[in-house]
Amino acid sequence: MTIREIAELAGTSRGTVDRVINGRGNVSPELEKKIREIIQRENYQPNQLAQALINSRKHLRIGVVIHSVGNPFFDDVIKGIDERTKKLKSYGLEVQVEHLKGYSEWEQIQAIDRLLEQEIDGLIITPINVVPVQKRLETIAIPIVALNTDIHINKLAFVGCDYHNNGMICGDIAKLILHQGGTIAAVVGNFDMSGHKQRVEGLEESVGQHPNIVVTAKLENQDDDQISYHLVKDYLKTHSPHLLYFGAAGIAGGVQAVLESGKNIPIITVDETDCVKKNLEQGIVWATVTQQPYLQGDISVKILYDYLANKKKPKDPYCYTKGQIKLKHSK
């Protein structure tokens, strides 16, 4: 079935059928009804390829603001963004990325403004969760996708990790290792960060299903290796938990402290940075739970493009990637 055949069946022109299909108005009610009936009856589906070919004429620009500099976690996110961009290039998509270093809200707002000046049609951002950024994003007329970190604004979608579930899975791993019971020390960056808090809550909920496992310490390392090192070193002087959980950054420092303590404590971590990979390989980190960073990049571009090009909204605006367990021989 093509638009031409529909037009012939309705005794009208392709242009008119097109107007009906795409709701552009300017069609008499009777004719519209007739055309709709034929479309229904013949189960007509527009050819996506032909549509895409036309669509590619109007170039779409997506802007990305991401604090990826010096943060290896985002390497895979970027890779996902890049590959999806390449695939959609012939569809007329251009993507402009602003790589930021650190968490300066001021710089983030400037980056947003730079992109807006270039007349982007949509924005993907790993937002810093503070009021000025939120305010700035609220005033933007184009659709926004929050990537990896959520923010309370009117957005097309959030693409990222379900931190609570991620913590639950870490708890499941802890239960495998400590099936005879034991204590856990959990280290994250900062409990004010919702992701960090949720991970530990998930961990506690999950191990709470075992009668003899307790999270006996919750420590903050500010995502900093130096702080993490001293924190864990001091803690292990007076404590010997049966398992150590690192639910955010500062893993290298923390692991170093464990090794120097001489205590043989199982370590489980999150994500799969080079540091984690190396220690997993050597059997120092026993397990890690990743969050499909590549997919996060890939999906966020895909969702935004689909909306801009075809007005297609994601089924669920909260698009969670899966927590995946990686052990020594995982690929």
Place this chain on the structure above:
Amino acid sequence: MTIREIAELAGTSRGTVDRVINGRGNVSPELEKKIREIIQRENYQPNQLAQALINSRKHLRIGVVIHSVGNPFFDDVIKGIDERTKKLKSYGLEVQVEHLKGYSEWEQIQAIDRLLEQEIDGLIITPINVVPVQKRLETIAIPIVALNTDIHINKLAFVGCDYHNNGMICGDIAKLILHQGGTIAAVVGNFDMSGHKQRVEGLEESVGQHPNIVVTAKLENQDDDQISYHLVKDYLKTHSPHLLYFGAAGIAGGVQAVLESGKNIPIITVDETDCVKKNLEQGIVWATVTQQPYLQGDISVKILYDYLANKKKPKDPYCYTKGQIKLKHSK
């Protein structure tokens, strides 16, 4: 850059440029050279959308032979095939699936013949690894993708699980649970099946890295729940392994026997059938390792289509899906 612009730069027609690009011959050497230089210089890339639109005129047919009836593992494989088919429908792809029950080589050959009569352009098959099937496949002129099970023929690709690695990962899980040492009983269908054998070999290689873990029993249940039940029941009368590994089918029967034995033995399994899901949920199965069945279906169609439509061969003809660990709260 479009083909029209190239033609203008070369002072020739689009048709001639097209002949050069697609190596259809009938172009004078000098003109060809000139055109190639311009293409190079301008870094011309043909518009894939336009190509696909043309391509969709010649309808491609892919045939699938899969022994999916009564084997819930294949539900997700089928889902992957179906969704990829839907995506490629506007590209002119039609897929015809022959669902088979059981492992009759004779029926499989008949199914192949039925598809060939319908003039399929490519074949996807979960082959039964016997000589008659192999012989039949050898004589087929169209490209073949071996799905989930490999077979020694000249094929476009194998898409499936890396069984050895899958077993290694199971071993990694065993090491988490038995970090203080212990014995493992491994149950598979039949050690003559290469996948089953490789899984157990992987398991042994992995736990071999721990000084005090040994696989003390390797049992065959013929992939049958009844046999599995009696086998495990008898075994547990005289043995108490610290962990039970089910590396193939017959899990429901085996689990039943463990429960009736009253012994609290950790169980790890493969794949994620309803039986496994239920027992994972209830904490009876401690962990399972899946092999991305959905992706196996998805990829096999994609690879075959890419070859038929664009003569694009997969980078690696052995396309392994990843072994993924699932615990109670995995999604």
Place this chain on the structure above:
DNA sequence: CTGAAAGCGCTTACAG
């Protein structure tokens, strides 16, 4: 409100 025409970037006969 409606239709004829031109166009997207490519490929495919066909005439010379």
Place this chain on the structure above:
DNA sequence: CTGAAAGCGCTTACAG
């Protein structure tokens, strides 16, 4: 060996 023309299925001005 080469080029002009028609076509894929859709959309977009434009003239009436």
